Each structure stands twice: as structure tokens, then as C-alpha cells.
Amino acid sequence: xxxxxxxxxxxxxxxxxxxxxxxxxxxxxxxxxxxxxxxxxxxxxxxxxxxxxxxxxxxxxxxxxxxxxxxxxxxxxxxxxxxxxxxxxxxxxxxxxxxxxxxxxxxxxxxxxxxxxxxxxxxxxxxxxxxxxxxxxxxxxxxxxxxxxxxxxxxxxxxxxxxxxxxxxxxxxxxxxxxxxxxxxxxxxxxxxxxxxxxxxxxxxxxxxxxxxxxxxxxxxxxxxxxxxxxxxxxxxxxxxxxxxxxxxxxxxxxxxxxxxxxxxxxxxxxxxxxxxxxxxxxxxxxxxxxxxxxxxxxxxxxxxxxxxxxxxxxxxxxxxxxxxxxxxxxxxxxxxxxxxxxxxxxxxxxxxxxxxxxxxxxxxxxxxxxxxxxxxxxxxxxxxxxxxxxxxxxxxxxxxxxxxxxxxxxxxxxxxxxxxxxxxxxxxxxxxxxxxxxxxxxxxxxxxxxxxxxxxxxxxxxxxxxxxxxxxxxxxxxxxxxxxxxxxxxxxxxxxxxxxxx
Numbered sequence: 001x002x003x004x005x006x007x008x009x010x011x012x013x014x015x016x017x018x019x020x021x022x023x024x025x026x027x028x029x030x031x032x033x034x035x036x037x038x039x040x041x042x043x044x045x046x047x048x049x050x051x052x053x054x055x056x057x058x059x060x061x062x063x064x065x066x067x068x069x070x071x072x073x074x075x076x077x078x079x080x081x082x083x084x085x086x087x088x089x090x091x092x093x094x095x096x097x098x099x100x101x102x103x104x105x106x107x108x109x110x111x112x113x114x115x116x117x118x119x120x121x122x123x124x125x126x127x128x129x130x131x132x133x134x135x136x137x138x139x140x141x142x143x144x145x146x147x148x149x150x151x152x153x154x155x156x157x158x159x160x161x162x163x164x165x166x167x168x169x170x171x172x173x174x175x176x177x178x179x180x181x182x183x184x185x186x187x188x189x190x191x192x193x194x195x196x197x198x199x200x201x202x203x204x205x206x207x208x209x210x211x212x213x214x215x216x217x218x219x220x221x222x223x224x225x226x227x228x229x230x231x232x233x234x235x236x237x238x239x240x241x242x243x244x245x246x247x248x249x250x251x252x253x254x255x256x257x258x259x260x261x262x263x264x265x266x267x268x269x270x271x272x273x274x275x276x277x278x279x280x281x282x283x284x285x286x287x288x289x290x291x292x293x294x295x296x297x298x299x300x301x302x303x304x305x306x307x308x309x310x311x312x313x314x315x316x317x318x319x320x321x322x323x324x325x326x327x328x329x330x331x332x333x334x335x336x337x338x339x340x341x342x343x344x345x346x347x348x349x350x351x352x353x354x355x356x357x358x359x360x361x362x363x364x365x366x367x368x369x370x371x372x373x374x375x376x377x378x379x380x381x382x383x384x385x386x387x388x389x390x391x392x393x394x395x396x397x398x399x400x401x402x403x404x405x406x407x408x409x410x411x412x413x414x415x416x417x418x419x420x421x422x423x424x425x426x427x428x429x430x431x432x433x434x435x436x437x438x439x440x441x442x443x444x445x446x447x448x449x450x451x452x453x454x455x456x457x458x459x460x461x462x463x464x465x466x467x468x469x470x471x472x473x474x475x476x477x478x479x480x481x482x483x484x485x486x487x488x489x490x491x492x493x494x495x496x497x498x499x500x501x502x503x
Contacts, residue, residue: 267367328368378393
């Protein structure tokens, strides 16, 4: 293991950085060292999108090679929560890269924003530009144009409090009508291929193994080290809580952890696979999960964050665990050469506590073939529709034999110290006819399964009422006679008229 400089492509050339602290952010380096001040600091926690940049990687080192732009995979991320050493071997694009030579003029995305009056104070504009640029490159590469809704989805991680979103969406459509300007990926690819990726990248306090075996060995040697994946949560520990992380093991360079594939009928999700690719795979099997996929944080967070990290984090308001529990997913754990599995529903012990042993890490998640026979729903309830943390998230699945419930799983986040299933409500439904009377019995049992808390997002009474309402909605959508069509879930679609506290 050798100590190396951080090498990445930026502003047309390879950059080498030495001496940077392991937790120095990309945003800090851009503004303070590179003097590229177009990228702004807004919330400093990955919410507002003012610091959005684009990361480029060789497709063989990402989990979404199908999104490559002429041999280069591009994804938006939040610079404020990405640590600088994680850039090693990658390319960094900022708003300064959009405008070429003086004679070239503005990029179509920039020109469209001017023509459509999409900027007022301008603070959020550079982040919007990078999201629009990424959308422009991806659609131009395949000769398509995004719909207005697709543009809105792509911009869900960029917030504006001056202009409103209509003129920005207008600009997103207008940019495809202007003379094309494309990224020349050839010099970027050549530069990235010149960076050695054959060994563990190591710096004082930061280690990035490049193979699963190397990760397992390093984790055994440093069981107290902090595992780092997408930094979408750990980054906030540093920025907001000023935590010292100690030794860091970065898993983002382990390509073997990024697989999303079918294995003997089960859907296997590598722990290092991005939230975007794993949710895409889940929604491909169960299209009813598309809504919760698109509302899971923002595109930059989904591009950086991993499903393994989200599950291992163990937040009681995490959106992925309820859905995975409803599918009877198993979590795969590794320590050295030993690999073991357990039901995800058994993984969490108490608030932010799980069954990981010293030196062990999450290797993957597996959804069994039997789950394919179930009707599945996921409902996310939050104050803001896009890019917000849930007050309640429900993952519900059912398999019917005629009108009789053959199998049922009811899992909730936001209702307890951990995400967990509702055993008494499930027992009230199992083997019973799927009728309103059965649902009423399940509601009564559900009130005994959970004792939710009141906090800044919702009151205990609101959470319980919403959980009951979601169970009712689940029945309405899955009953055999006249099921209701699936609709996008907002807080208003389930809020009872007599419960307004915490809305």
C-alpha cells in the first residue's frame, strides 16, 4: 500500500493534489484552492443543489455504463458533501467548463437560461446549469429530447427561491433548439486511462481498496475505521456536526460491489451500487415503485449514495428498508472470507444499532424470487414532494390466492426507533379474505404494533393516522374487485380531515 497524490481531470488537464485532509470537500477545494468560485455553497448538506457538479468516470468503473456519453459516464453530485480523495481517477466538471473560448459564446444551456429569464439573484443558477448540462449531454448522446416532466425530475435536486421553476424548465426545453455544443470526451478518457488504478489508493487516514478481497482484508485490519460510500450522510457528520472520522475506508472504487443482477431468480444488489441503479432495477420488476424511486432524495444524492450505505446506516426514517423488508430481502454480510445472510427485518436491533460484527461489512442485498408474485406498494409521506425526508414511509406487499391472503408484509419507517414490520397487523391479515373487515382488524392491530414519536416532521397522532390511511389505500389498490389506480403520493393525498398537526 503506497501513499499517493490525488489525481483527477479538471479544467482540461490532470490535477495532482497532495496534503489535503481526508475530509476536505470538493467544494472547499474548488473555491479555496482552484479559485473556481462559480460553484456555490448554500445549505452545505446536499439539499439545495447550489454546489452541483458533474463527475465523469470510465464506464467500466461505474454501475451505470448504459448512461455513458461517448465513452464517459457522467453523473451529477453535490460538491459540498463529497470528500476530495474520492475524486482520484475521475473527472470533475464545473460551471466554468461550460463556456469554451470567447468566440464560442455561451453553452446552449446557458444561452437558453438567458433567453428564458431563468435566473434572478443567480446564486442557485450554477447548480441548475450543471444539472441541465448533464441532461443535455445524455439526451444529445442518444438523439432524444426530454419531456417537461423528465426535466423536472432531473432538476429535483436544485432549489430556487427567486424565479420559480417555469422559466428554468422553459430553458431546459429551449437549449435543445439552439446550435449543438458537445463535450469532447477523448482527452478526458485518455487522461483517466493514464491514472494507475491497479492497487489500493492510500493516503494518511484514507484508504480506497479496488477489489473486494482487498476491502475484506483491510476491514479486518481496521475494524474501527469508518466505512465511506457515497458520503451523503457521513458528509453531514463532518459539515454539520464537526465529527472527526478517524481512519476512512472508501468502498466507492470496488467495482465488484456495484453489480445489480439476477442470480438464480433472485435480484442481487451490490452494496456499492448507487441508489439510482438499484431503485431502477427494483422499479423494473415492480413498476409501482417508480414514484418512491423518483422521490427518494434528489438525482445528485441518488447518483452518489449507495443502497448498501442506506441500509447499513439504519435510519428509522430511511425509505429503502421498508420497501426491501416488504420484499423479504436478505442482507449479505462479509468478514474476511466468511459470508453470511440474514433477513433484513432481523438486522436492526435498536436506534442506529445493527448486527454487524467487528471487521464485518455489508456486501449486498438479495430479493428472493418469491417476491415477484406479490403486489407491492411504497408510499412516501413528506412535507415537500421532492427531495425531502419522510415523516412516514411504508413498504407493503401482498400475495392473494383468489380472495384469500396467502402472504403479506407490512413494513414502516418513521414509526419507531428502527424500520420494522408490523407483526400483529400482518397476523390479522394472514389467511383471511382480503376485505374491508380484514383491513379494519389490521388497523386495530397496527395501532398496537407502533408507538410513534412527535418531532419536527410530524406528531405521533399524525404518523399513526397516516399509517392507518396507507393501509386502507393499499387495500383499495390491491383488492380484486374495482382496484383504484395508482397515483403519486403526496402528504395531501392521505392526510385525514380531522388531523392537521404536523402537516
